[in-house]
Amino acid sequence: MEFLRWSVEDGVAIVTINRPPANALARAIISEMDALLDELAVKDEVRVVVLHGEGRFFSAGADIKEFTEVSSGEEFTKLARNGQIVFDRMESFSKPIIAAIHGAALGGGLELAMGCHIRYVTKSAKLGLPELNLGLIPGFGGTQRLPRFVGAAKAAEMMFTSDAITGEEAVQFGLATRAFDDEELLPQTLAIAKKMAQKSPIALAAAIKTLQYSKTSTFDAGLQVEAESFGQVFVSEDAKEGIQAFIEKRKPQFVGK
Template sequence: MAFLNYRTEGKTGVIAISRPPANALSTEVLQELADLLTAAERDPNVRVLVIHGEGRFFSAGADIKEFTSVRTGSQFSEMSRRGQELFERMERFPKPIIAAIHGAALGGGLELAMACHIRVVSETAKLGLPELQLGIIPGFAGTQRLPKYVGAERALVMMLTSEPISGKEAAERGLAAFCFPEEKLLEETMKLAKKIEKKSPRSIKAVIELANFAKTGQFYEGMKKEAELFGQIAETGDAKEGIQAFLEKREPNFTGE
């Protein structure tokens, strides 16, 4: 694979995002992830998955350059729905998926992490949904999952200000299960995976299935609405300005158009 490296350690499959410098989630990266999920689900020797980023980041978000080639709101909505479907597949995956997060997990990177069953973070990691800085909104169910973990008010603050929280705060607020110094992050994550992989695969699958019953119908309605609004907002002048400003590395000038 071009952007994901895969190896196994015992009964744990380890997926490393390797797309420097920011491990941006392009269409190709997401397709490779979908293919690896299919292979891991079929492999009886794999009982747990760990996802981490190589280099400086977990993932700094979606590949914004791809947005410039999308022309219509309906195409943006379809992009949103495809990402939502992949991440929903992850959340319902019959084998536990653990995200080991260091550096930045922003935008789509955090949405990917929130679709994992468990998050382990480094103390200095930065987690956030900064899409409003680009004049757009989260599109991979971030508006629905973040409030579930940190509460509605804190989620609104994070999204409306585009400011991330630290790994330490993420653990304190329930967005992550464990927090470690960065140099111990992957080692401690693998220890956790090793504990889980000893359990009965059927019992693991049942627990994950039952945990997903905690979702309400409103969650799925919210996902549909998110994809719809993502497409509408992506067509606005502010979205075009925000994306162009990001690519030009300057502050955007939003006018409300």
């Protein structure tokens, strides 16, 4: 891949966006992310994914120069749908994806981060959707995901003013989970990711699946899916191992079966 590189450490795939100077979200990066999800899905040694940016930024936004290559509304619609589909894949991916955000996550960069299950940030990071500065609106799911995290009024304010919020404010408003000092972001994120990687892959996938229903379904429908998933997980080898390890007061060894 040209712009995404990755390695595995203790069950965690560390994926780095490498398109200096700003890691602008070119169409090629979205295509590479789509292909990478296919690859990571079948890698048993990968249990958690951490996504971060090389250099000064997580991703400072979409590649505006590419916009000048698109000539029709229909092409822009197709461009937006392609990004939405990939970010939807990330959100429903069977392995946790954590965004480690430093510098800036703006426009398409923030939309990419919102497609992840969890966001950790530096305290000074800038997060926002400034598309209205260009006479545009967010197109990769930002208008739908941002209100889920910060509420409709705050999302409207952020989009209408194009003002970014800091990492600390992102935690305050629910857009991010934790804020760290710059030098602590990646080490702390990896430590948390490695803790997650010790869990049963089957249980992690089931937890992700059931959490998705809390966003799109009724409470009763979500409870039904939870009950069904609970039953499916309960008969797995990992569940038997986890219960036995608890009884024997030892650390479980999950194998993903």
